[in-house]
Amino acid sequence: MIEIKNIQKTFGERTILSGISGKFLPGDTSLIIGGSGTGKSVLLKCMIGLIKPEEGQVLYDGRDFLTGDEDTQKAIRREMGVLFQGGALFDSKTVLENVRFPLDMLTNMPTSEKMERAQFCLQRVGLENAADRMPSEISGGMKKRVGIARAIVMNPKYLFCDEPNSGLDPLTSIKIDELIREITDEFKITTVVITHDMNSMMEIGEKIMFLYQGKKMWEGTSSTITQSNVAELNEFIYANKLLRDTKA
Amino acid sequence: MGVYSKLVLDECIQIGINSVFIVSIVSTFIGAVTCVQTAYNLVSPLVPLTIIAVIVRDSTILELAPTITCVVLSGKVGSNIAGGLGTMRITEQIDALEVMGINSSSYLVLPKVLASMITFPMLVILAGFLSIYGGYIAGTAADIITPEDYISGLRSDFKPFSITFALIKSVVFAFLISTISSFKGYYTAGGALEVGQASTAAVTNSCIAVLAADFLLAQLLL
Ligand SMILES: Nc1ncnc2c1ncn2[C@@H]1O[C@H](COP(=O)(O)OP(=O)(O)OP(=O)(O)O)[C@@H](O)[C@H]1O
Ligand SMILES: [Mg+2]
Numbered sequence: 001m002i003e004i005k006n007i008q009k010t011f012g013e014r015t016i017l018s019g020i021s022g023k024f025l026p027g028d029t030s031l032i033i034g035g036s037g038t039g040k041s042v043l044l045k046c047m048i049g050l051i052k053p054e055e056g057q058v059l060y061d062g063r064d065f066l067t068g069d070e071d072t073q074k075a076i077r078r079e080m081g082v083l084f085q086g087g088a089l090f091d092s093k094t095v096l097e098n099v100r101f102p103l104d105m106l107t108n109m110p111t112s113e114k115m116e117r118a119q120f121c122l123q124r125v126g127l128e129n130a131a132d133r134m135p136s137e138i139s140g141g142m143k144k145r146v147g148i149a150r151a152i153v154m155n156p157k158y159l160f161c162d163e164p165n166s167g168l169d170p171l172t173s174i175k176i177d178e179l180i181r182e183i184t185d186e187f188k189i190t191t192v193v194i195t196h197d198m199n200s201m202m203e204i205g206e207k208i209m210f211l212y213q214g215k216k217m218w219e220g221t222s223s224t225i226t227q228s229n230v231a232e233l234n235e236f237i238y239a240n241k242l243l244r245d246t247k248a
Numbered sequence: 249m250g251v252y253s254k255l256v257l258d259e260c261i262q263i264g265i266n267s268v269f270i271v272s273i274v275s276t277f278i279g280a281v282t283c284v285q286t287a288y289n290l291v292s293p294l295v296p297l298t299i300i301a302v303i304v305r306d307s308t309i310l311e312l313a314p315t316i317t318c319v320v321l322s323g324k325v326g327s328n329i330a331g332g333l334g335t336m337r338i339t340e341q342i343d344a345l346e347v348m349g350i351n352s353s354s355y356l357v358l359p360k361v362l363a364s365m366i367t368f369p370m371l372v373i374l375a376g377f378l379s380i381y382g383g384y385i386a387g388t389a390a391d392i393i394t395p396e397d398y399i400s401g402l403r404s405d406f407k408p409f410s411i412t413f414a415l416i417k418s419v420v421f422a423f424l425i426s427t428i429s430s431f432k433g434y435y436t437a438g439g440a441l442e443v444g445q446a447s448t449a450a451v452t453n454s455c456i457a458v459l460a461a462d463f464l465l466a467q468l469l470l
Binding site for chain 2: 045048049050073074077078080082084085086088089090091101102104105106
């Protein structure tokens, strides 16, 4: 379980996050939704320790991540997999080497086992044929999928995905959502997904947190999201005409 | 082979081997020009021609080979390091390393610094040799000096310490260029524009640092 308490972050004069708290449970796919520029990526980066919030706590199964000693932090880092918004693939390495990289750096597995594991993860995102290409030679959506493969290669306990399906066609997008939900259920991972995508919201949103201008405005599940009376949330989800019509 | 030794080796190729061509061209021409210009300035028949070779040798070993080579390398290697690290920073590759629990500065920066300190002295030795050889080719081809005079000039009154001095300089310059450029690249923030600015800053700053260190070392060691 990941618990965040009262996260506060400002850049210069601008307050990006004000007092965000929440719980993310193992085996659940928790979504963070909200408009562009509301601070979703910043919140994620606070949770994974890339940005230091001015205030607040991040607890991984009770272990304090931000102020914990170095060994605790290292141990937590080994247990998390992160997909960055842009993929963040190492551009001097091939797709397969990218996926294998955490295994190479952090484990003592024999090479054959590493290859097998990396290839298995590539297969799960449907990219076994792109293994030898360089990141510059694959499309944006493919980079995302390689990023997911790299994030899950170490069998993480905590999985973070920043917009896993933006820039993907609807079919691949659904496949990625299914993949995320499958591995979350299968290995009881605590998964946090940032998304704009209404489809994924309905499909995989077991728990949803809505951010608006750096504040948590609403929290619930995909079944209750349409019945909220938070004006900002309704505006956000009924931006989609199809949904607006179904509501009316 | 360990992960780190492989990284250092890769960087040696990237930083050292890939600079051989530019270093060779620059140093050969500089030697040739030094020879021709020294001859032009030596009009007195009282001065023996072997002096030309002595001057080419001494200016090459003391100053031209280490300093000019490293100024050229601060352009080539400095922009390469800063641009590479800057791009990794803005595309979140450095963040990705950090969340994996890998110390990004020791993974990315240390191999570059080590590789520079290993390969720069070698490049400087190559540059010294080629510069003196360039002087030989230019001098004999233009009938300024006979091969025998040039060789005997090279061998007269030779101080071995000047070689040590050149190598000390090259190691110091390597450290300065690689650390300054790494710093500029590693702490890039923003986008592609800032990566370009980081590269430019890396080159100008390391160039100035090289020249300042050159002066200081000459004061201290000579
Ligand atoms: N390093 C930074 N320095 C200063 N401001 C920043 C920094 N990172 C983000 N911001 C600001 O914080 C705000 C939130 O950014 P964030 O990237 O979290 O948005 P987001 O919700 O992820 O949007 P999107 O859906 O478009 O990715 C933005 O207004 C951005 O300008
Ligand atoms: Mg974002």
